[in-house]
Amino acid sequence: MSTGTSGASTHTVTLKKYGLMFTLPTHWQEIPLTGSDISGLLDLVTKADPSMKSSLTTEVKQAAKAGVKIFALGPIVKKFATNINVIVEPQPTGPSTAGYFDQLGVEVKLNLAGAGMKEIKTSKLQWPQGEVLQATYALHLSSPVMVVKGIQDYVWHKGKIFIVTISSLTLSADEAVAAVVGHSWHWS
DSSP, X not given: OOOSOSSSOOEEEEEGGGTEEEEEOTTOEEOOTTSTTHHHHHHHHXXXXXXXXXXXXXXXXXXXXXXXXXXXXXXEETTEEEEEEEEEEEOSOOTTSTTHHHHHHHHHHHHHHHTTOEEEEEEEEEETTEEEEEEEEEEEEEXXXXXXXXXXXXXXXXXXXXXXXXXXXXXXXXXXXHHHHHHHOEEO
């Protein structure tokens, strides 16, 4: 099944409060966390597997309560909805501070391990607007039994850290989505 990352992009996500914009891959759908037409959008996303609508509805509601600012769904593969979310947190220091990425990398590894993630690796990479910290990990689920692969990109801007989480069943799918997001990410 396609990862939904080929071809032209179909939707630009905007978070006006922070001046953030980026593009979602083809066939991805942003799900508004305001409650507006969640059901109709989930009907579109779960067309290939309508049995997932109930669990995704719950996931969207939990995301809104957890402070997620952007939530989007990609293709459903083996009963898993590939997804991306963005959380924004205060972070007074940034990449210009000596040792910033090293310290952030240690904190990220501890937080992910505390949340049950395995195979955690961090690295610095270059997006068009500057350096970001990237963490990769695996989450072993018991019900249903599967291993979810994830990427978190930590982007610092004007006293805030933007945590971009991408989850799918393969790291290569996550990397393809991260490339689309990273190369299109910009501040207005």
